[in-house]
Amino acid sequence: MTTYRLASIPGDGIGVDVTVEARKVLDRVSARFGFSLEWTEFDWSCERYAQLGAMMPEDGVAQLSAYDGILLGAVGFPGVPDHVSLWGLLIPLRRAFQQYVNLRPVRLLPGTTSVLAGRKAEELELVIVRENSEGEYSAIGGRHNAGRPDEFVLQESVFTRVGVERIIRYAFELARTRSSRVCSATKSNGLIHSMPFWDEIFAEVAAEFPDVRSERMHVDALAARMVQAPDRLDVVVASNLFGDILSDLAAAITGGLGMAPSGNINPSGESPSMFEAVHGSAPDIAGQGIANPVAQILAAAMLVEHLGETVAAQAIRAAVDRVLDEGRVRTPDLGGTDTTERLGTAVAEALG
Numbered sequence: 001m002t003t004y005r006l007a008s009i010p011g012d013g014i015g016v017d018v019t020v021e022a023r024k025v026l027d028r029v030s031a032r033f034g035f036s037l038e039w040t041e042f043d044w045s046c047e048r049y050a051q052l053g054a055m056m057p058e059d060g061v062a063q064l065s066a067y068d069g070i071l072l073g074a075v076g077f078p079g080v081p082d083h084v085s086l087w088g089l090l091i092p093l094r095r096a097f098q099q100y101v102n103l104r105p106v107r108l109l110p111g112t113t114s115v116l117a118g119r120k121a122e123e124l125e126l127v128i129v130r131e132n133s134e135g136e137y138s139a140i141g142g143r144h145n146a147g148r149p150d151e152f153v154l155q156e157s158v159f160t161r162v163g164v165e166r167i168i169r170y171a172f173e174l175a176r177t178r179s180s181r182v183c184s185a186t187k188s189n190g191l192i193h194s195m196p197f198w199d200e201i202f203a204e205v206a207a208e209f210p211d212v213r214s215e216r217m218h219v220d221a222l223a224a225r226m227v228q229a230p231d232r233l234d235v236v237v238a239s240n241l242f243g244d245i246l247s248d249l250a251a252a253i254t255g256g257l258g259m260a261p262s263g264n265i266n267p268s269g270e271s272p273s274m275f276e277a278v279h280g281s282a283p284d285i286a287g288q289g290i291a292n293p294v295a296q297i298l299a300a301a302m303l304v305e306h307l308g309e310t311v312a313a314q315a316i317r318a319a320v321d322r323v324l325d326e327g328r329v330r331t332p333d334l335g336g337t338d339t340t341e342r343l344g345t346a347v348a349e350a351l352g
């Protein structure tokens with residue numbers, strides 16, 4: 001029997017609640033499909049920061065590097081500034097492990113309705129391929145003339161040829177397995193260095209994929225299209241910041257943040273990939289046991305798919321679909337009154 005060694009970092013807020021449910025589902029699916037999971041849990045979080053002054057130990061990356069995959073809850077909670085908590089854990093892990101693809105698939109799940117009136121499930125299925133290692137997320141810059149009337153800050157972006165090319169190529173290859181359409185998010189009318197460079201590389205890579213229909217849209221217009229004509233989008237490739245924003249929007253039109261999974265993927269397999277929901281720690285509902293665990297359960301399905309357990313991944317998605325379609329168990333974001341635990345257990349039980 002194959003045994004996978006997995007790391008779990010529940011993190012902060014509802015990250016903890018939804019990770020418990022995702023692990024429940026994973027333990028059930030592994031028993032059913034003949035593989036075993038050996039878990040190690042890491043308490044890296046804002047709580048750890050409050051006690052020890054660091055989100056993770058200094059050798060945190062080394063500790064994780066031996067695992068076959070990582071399940072992450074969410075990072076960030078009031079009390080620790082977001083740039084401290086996120087740059088102390090999530091962002092360094094994405095970079096250290098070269099998880100340069102942030103894959104964020106969304107679809108309208110059975111038994112749920114979109115905020116977009118009259119849209120059917122087949123019109124609402126797309127994937128954001130987000131650059132996850134560079135771009136607008138940069139520590140380069142700083143504050144100048146502090147305390148003076150001419151005070152200013154500089155926030156640099158870094159777009160490398162290697163970094164842009166590999167994420168765009170990943171999107172085109174993915175498109176070949178789906179609709180053969182790629183839309184690139186640009187903003188070359190406003191950002192005069194980074195985005196023209198992005199567009200140039202997009203055109204070069206597109207020329208290598210004559211069988212894939214490609215287009216580019218300014219990200220503002222693309223956001224409008226996602227609301228008005230989502231059926232005209234399938235694979236959307238975007239820089240780190242644009243992909244971040246578009247993925248919350250994509251989640252919103254397909255049932256909400258409680259339903260959208262995400263994979264931080266290192267396609268080479270040389271270091272572990274990390275799976276999490278698109279959403280954050282939701283301090284407004286933390287500690288109430290009412291967060292929707294579906295996004296994290298679907299992230300867990302992406303994790304087992306990444307391990308090569310495709311049938312198990314499909315079984316998790318089918319179990320989620322069945323439970324939502326029945327409509328008996330619903331968390332408040334889905335219009336119900338059930339708890340995180342009830343919905344997680346219902347999905348685990350639907351696996352048989």
Ligand code: NAD
Pocket residue numbers: 014018073074075076077078082086090257258259276277278279280281282283284285290291292293295333
């Ligand atoms: P958020 O995603 O945590 O919450 C936004 C809204 O969506 C809130 O009203 C919340 O209650 C709701 N929501 C989110 N997930 C839900 C779920 N599973 N079920 C029901 N409702 C849900 O975004 P935010 O408020 O901007 O961020 C809160 C904290 O999380 C911040 O510290 C932020 O930096 C961090 N964050 C972390 C990650 C991550 O670790 N990957 C992602 C996003 C935000």
Ligand code: IPM
Pocket residue numbers: 076086090244278280
């Ligand atoms: C996400 C989050 C993070 C990001 C934040 C918390 C740094 O919003 O995973 O989408 O922007 O990457």
Ligand code: MN
Pocket residue numbers: 244245248278
């Ligand atoms: Mn985000």
